[in-house]
Amino acid sequence: MATDSWASAVDEQEAAAESLGGLQIKEKEDKPKAEANGTAKPEDNGDKADEDEKEDKAAQSLLNKLIRSNLVNTTNQVEVLQRDPNSPLYSVKSFEELRLKPQLLQGVYAMGFNRPSKIQENALPMMLAEPPQNLIAQSQSGTGKTAAFVLAMLSHVDPSHKWPQCLCVSPTYELALQTGKVIEQMGQFYPEVKLAYAIRGNKLFVLDEADVMIATQGHQDQSIRIQRMLPKDCQMLLFSATFEDSVWKFAQRIVPDPNVIKLKREEETLDTIKQYFVLCNSKEEKFTALCNIYGAITIAQAMIFCHTRKTAGWLAGELSREGHQVALLSGEMMVEQRAAVIDRFRDGKEKVLVTTNVCARGIDVEQVSVVINFDLPVDKDGNPDNETYLHRIGRTGRFGKRGLAVNMVDSKHSMNILNRIQEHFNKKIERLDTDDLDEIEKIAN
Numbered sequence: 058m059a060t061d062s063w064a065s066a067v068d069e070q071e072a073a074a075e076s077l078g079g080l081q082i083k084e085k086e087d088k089p090k091a092e093a094n095g096t097a098k099p100e101d102n103g104d105k106a107d108e109d110e111k112e113d114k115a116a117q118s119l120l121n122k123l124i125r126s127n128l129v130n131t132t133n134q135v136e137v138l139q140r141d142p143n144s145p146l147y148s149v150k151s152f153e154e155l156r157l158k159p160q161l162l163q164g165v166y167a168m169g170f171n172r173p174s175k176i177q178e179n180a181l182p183m184m185l186a187e188p189p190q191n192l193i194a195q196s197q198s199g200t201g202k203t204a205a206f207v208l209a210m211l212s213h214v215d216p217s218h219k220w221p222q223c224l225c226v227s228p229t230y231e232l233a234l235q236t237g238k239v240i241e242q243m244g245q246f247y248p249e250v251k252l253a254y255a256i257r258g259n260k261l262f263v264l265d266e267a268d269v270m271i272a273t274q275g276h277q278d279q280s281i282r283i284q285r286m287l288p289k290d291c292q293m294l295l296f297s298a299t300f301e302d303s304v305w306k307f308a309q310r311i312v313p314d315p316n317v318i319k320l321k322r323e324e325e326t327l328d329t330i331k332q333y334f335v336l337c338n339s340k341e342e343k344f345t346a347l348c349n350i351y352g353a354i355t356i357a358q359a360m361i362f363c364h365t366r367k368t369a370g371w372l373a374g375e376l377s378r379e380g381h382q383v384a385l386l387s388g389e390m391m392v393e394q395r396a397a398v399i400d401r402f403r404d405g406k407e408k409v410l411v412t413t414n415v416c417a418r419g420i421d422v423e424q425v426s427v428v429i430n431f432d433l434p435v436d437k438d439g440n441p442d443n444e445t446y447l448h449r450i451g452r453t454g455r456f457g458k459r460g461l462a463v464n465m466v467d468s469k470h471s472m473n474i475l476n477r478i479q480e481h482f483n484k485k486i487e488r489l490d491t492d493d494l495d496e497i498e499k500i501a502n
């Protein structure tokens with residue numbers, strides 16, 4: 058695999074952008090500089106004291122990549138919607154079955170992959186089929202999407218043609234670098250294939266991180282403009298970790314006649330988790346309740362969610378003073394620093410992770426047994442944020458294990474939020490009296 062220096066790759070990219078005329082591949086001017094450097098500096102939201110961090114999907118995505126060393130195993134089922142429902146559903150259980158070029162098979166094994174992941178089982182035969190088929194694939198973070206489309210790109214390239222053949226669009230430079238690394242690794246025994254940035258030619262078009270791409274208006278426009286310039290028979294692959302309505306609409310605009318692979322949502326998430334609420338009057342009382350819980354039950358690892366960075370910082374300080382090993386995940390940290398904090402927590406070096414929601418959204422830590430909502434999740438209008446609630450407490454009780462979620466309620470308003478969450482999920486959240494140690498002990502059994 059030829060490893061062009063990234064600096065010259067950028068030069069090529071800019072030259073290519075020029076030669077593509079009206080097509081502009083550049084950062085949006087209003088983008089904070091720090092983001093382009095891979096740091097996640099949140100913008101201060103002056104008039105909104107509560108929500109002092111801005112969700113940065115590209116940073117989250119990068120963070121997940123930096124801290125992940127292994128495939129994320131999912132118990133979810135895959136749902137495949139074929140363009141031609143009459144054609145037989147074809148999936149592979151081994152890389153050999155794909156009849157890959159020997160150099161690529163060697164690359165795959167050198168990366169330590171023994172068998173295809175769940176999404177790869179279904180996506181790879183479609184991506185490698187002749188004639189090529191378009192695909193929209195959704196699968197959660199860390200399940201092998203990048204590896205799948207990199208393998209498809211490398212398989213389709215004919216090194217005897219001296220023109221660019223694949224274009225992969227990523228939302229940020231850093232994410233592009235990450236993908237570049239995978240291409241280098243997987244193509245390490247295939248040095249004829251050269252790697253650079255977007256250039257005109259006969260391209261396979263891959264849209265990665267589609268959810269991130271559409272979150273930024275500029276990226277959305279760019280993707281559509283690039284797509285319009287591609288030949289009609291260009292194979293188009295779109296990958297995303299989420300499949301919200303907006304992603305789905307965008308996907309359909311970009312990818313004509315697609316096969317679709319989705320992960321079915323795990324339905325039993327809430328049933329395997331015991332949910333309680335605790336009534337308090339202040340943040341100090343919430344802290345006391347938390348200490349009582351810690352005093353009564355053995356907690357392997359817990360994640361505690363606060364609404365603001367300030368509360369998270371305060372709580373982490375108080376918990377440390379009580380002798381807990383606490384990790385604090387905070388929005389002003391650079392992405393690499395955040396990755397290091399999560400890494401340590403994952404390795405069990407700290408037992409408690411205090412974080413704000415924005416900071417931890419999308420981060421998967423499997424071994425957490427208890428989730429504490431020190432503040433209930435609300436959206437920017439102050440309404441219950443059910444999706445975030447599910448996402449937070451879904452960290453516990455994974456893979457059939459039983460988890461515990463405790464919600465701290467400190468006002469009429471937060472009681473109302475809790476009631477609405479109960480109604481939404483049609484699931485009763487029991488009250489827990491944290492002054493009664495016997496009662497707390499019982500919930501752990």
Ligand SMILES: Nc1ncnc2c1ncn2[C@@H]1O[C@H](COP(=O)(O)OP(=O)(O)OP(=O)(O)O)[C@@H](O)[C@H]1O
Pocket residue numbers: 118121122125126127128129168169170171172173174177196197198199200201202203204205298
């Ligand atoms: N078949 C496989 N066997 C073992 N490991 C794999 C396999 N496929 C991918 N991996 C590894 O699993 C990790 C996650 O894979 P990958 O980055 O492709 O996931 P992803 O779905 O693209 O994640 P994201 O949504 O964050 O981009 C990587 O470390 C990758 O090397």
